[in-house]
Amino acid sequence: MRLNYLILCLLPFTFTKVFGQETIALRPAVFNLSTNGAYVAAVQDERTHRDLGTHKNLDGDKVTLYMDQGAEQAIKSFYEASMPPRLDGKPILIKIKALNVQESKRRMNGFIAWVARAHIDLVFLEKQSGEWSEVFTIKHNEDQVFGLYDKRSLYNTHERRIRAALEYCMQAFLNTYEEQKDLAENHFNVSRRRHPVEPRLGQWFNLVTAKALRSTYFEGYGVSYTGFVDSEKGLIRPYETSFEVTWARPEVAEENGFREVNSFVFRPELYFFYKRITRGIYASLSANVPVGYESLEDLEGDNSFNFVIGAGASQGLRIIPWERRGLVIGADFFQQFETSKVYRFDAGVEVVVGINF
Amino acid sequence: MKQLFLLLTLLITNCLHAQKIDKQDFYRTWYLDKYSDAEEYYLPPKKEIGDYITLRKDMTYEAQSEGVLDSGTWMLNTNGSYLELKGSSQETQKLYVYFVSPKSLVVIYDVDEYRIWEVHYVSSK
Numbered sequence: 001m002r003l004n005y006l007i008l009c010l011l012p013f014t015f016t017k018v019f020g021q022e023t024i025a026l027r028p029a030v031f032n033l034s035t036n037g038a039y040v041a042a043v044q045d046e047r048t049h050r051d052l053g054t055h056k057n058l059d060g061d062k063v064t065l066y067m068d069q070g071a072e073q074a075i076k077s078f079y080e081a082s083m084p085p086r087l088d089g090k091p092i093l094i095k096i097k098a099l100n101v102q103e104s105k106r107r108m109n110g111f112i113a114w115v116a117r118a119h120i121d122l123v124f125l126e127k128q129s130g131e132w133s134e135v136f137t138i139k140h141n142e143d144q145v146f147g148l149y150d151k152r153s154l155y156n157t158h159e160r161r162i163r164a165a166l167e168y169c170m171q172a173f174l175n176t177y178e179e180q181k182d183l184a185e186n187h188f189n190v191s192r193r194r195h196p197v198e199p200r201l202g203q204w205f206n207l208v209t210a211k212a213l214r215s216t217y218f219e220g221y222g223v224s225y226t227g228f229v230d231s232e233k234g235l236i237r238p239y240e241t242s243f244e245v246t247w248a249r250p251e252v253a254e255e256n257g258f259r260e261v262n263s264f265v266f267r268p269e270l271y272f273f274y275k276r277i278t279r280g281i282y283a284s285l286s287a288n289v290p291v292g293y294e295s296l297e298d299l300e301g302d303n304s305f306n307f308v309i310g311a312g313a314s315q316g317l318r319i320i321p322w323e324r325r326g327l328v329i330g331a332d333f334f335q336q337f338e339t340s341k342v343y344r345f346d347a348g349v350e351v352v353v354g355i356n357f
Numbered sequence: 358m359k360q361l362f363l364l365l366t367l368l369i370t371n372c373l374h375a376q377k378i379d380k381q382d383f384y385r386t387w388y389l390d391k392y393s394d395a396e397e398y399y400l401p402p403k404k405e406i407g408d409y410i411t412l413r414k415d416m417t418y419e420a421q422s423e424g425v426l427d428s429g430t431w432m433l434n435t436n437g438s439y440l441e442l443k444g445s446s447q448e449t450q451k452l453y454v455y456f457v458s459p460k461s462l463v464v465i466y467d468v469d470e471y472r473i474w475e476v477h478y479v480s481s482k
Contacts, residue, residue: 042367145472164439166436168437171432186430187430187432187441194447195449
């Protein structure tokens with residue numbers, strides 16, 4: 001008895017991550033189907049984890065989401081509302097291979113937006129000589145984009161995307177399974193090789209980095225914020241803003257007739273790509289437009305300002321050993337043309353250190 | 358007053374979302390009429406004048422977009438309130454339906470460049 005009590009007391013410490021729970025109840029929504037009498041007789045949940053995912057709720061607490069009444073009952077009731085069981089109907093069994101809701105961010109029109117997904121993977125079975133046998137499988141994503149400050153709408157519509165995904169799967173099944181004589185072509189016949197259904201939204205990385213740079217004429221420091229969605233294939237298009245403070249190296253300033261040359265530059269990106277080489281290592285390539293000003297002090301001690309604008313390019317590497325949060329290191333080569341009083345063309349290297357979160 | 362207006366707008370938008378849409382509501386030719394954002398209406402640019410979508414009962418469609426003709430199949434997802442068009446290139450396009458009546462159809466194209474515009478179609482020129 002005492003031992004039980006002890007275990008009970010220790011239990012909270014054994015699981016370091018226990019989140020609160022919230023349930024998602026599907027609104028009973030009827031949708032029109034042209035069915036010859038197929039109805040969902042049973043739903044089997046074959047997922048190892050029965051939750052829909054863990055996300056921050058609107059109060060900012062991390063909660064694990066579940067389907068109200070459990071996924072099996074919820075989905076069966078949902079389909080029953082639109083396809084009532086009939087005595088002469090055809091019973092269908094549905095197996096749930098995957099069902100979850102996801103949140104991430106991505107770049108949109110030069111800004112950052114939220115993106116939400118309901119992912120579903122279903123197998124449809126019918127009874128053939130007394131045995132359930134597979135007749136149709138479908139993986140489907142319902143993705144929706146929201147403004148960066150519209151997290152409320154995103155969170156409140158997870159339920160709706162699940163319903164939309166369920167409806168999509170059923171329409172696809174019925175279109176393929178039942179002969180639809182009045183239809184010219186099956187809308188749901190899509191080449192999955194050309195349009196694969198990715199089960200997961202890419203993870204969003206936030207990088208805050210500082211860099212030290214040295215070039216033929218200048219040296220200095222800069223800070224950057226970079227946000228990007230990880231992707232194994234293809235080019236990644238990160239969002240970045242950065243600011244640099246640099247100064248002409250003393251001997252270079254003197255050669256040009258100045259005591260001091262300081263330069264303050266923003267660097268909007270024209271083209272900016274990351275390419276994942278392997279897990280945690282990315283190559284980067286950029287073309288940018290440095291914009292800012294130089295403050296110059298000549299040998300007599302007179303100050304003047306000079307507006308600078310130019311064209312820059314850089315090639316580099318970023319190493320992000322820890323995915324969730326941790327250290328970022330990197331290095332870049334860069335080249336640039338600028339309307340500087342000191343140079344027209346400059347090239348150099350920069351060393352980057354920062355964190356990701 | 359401004360807040361009240363905002364509240365009203367929100368209520369109206371919510372009502373629109375709650376509108377029950379039916380496949381039959383879409384079986385007609387929809388002519389591009391105008392665009393709008395939160396503040397104003399805009400006339401379509403010259404190259405889009407005459408653009409239309411014909412949604413047929415057999416779930417095929419024909420559309421003219423920027424003067425270019427295309428055809429394919431379409432579907433309505435009632436729960437997600439969207440139309441999905443699959444053109445000859447096999448690429449799909451998603452159009453969120455904000456309002457539909459026999460005379461008018463308001464959608465938002467689920468494409469980054471157009472997501473900020475509501476697109477208004479009318480059923481007769």
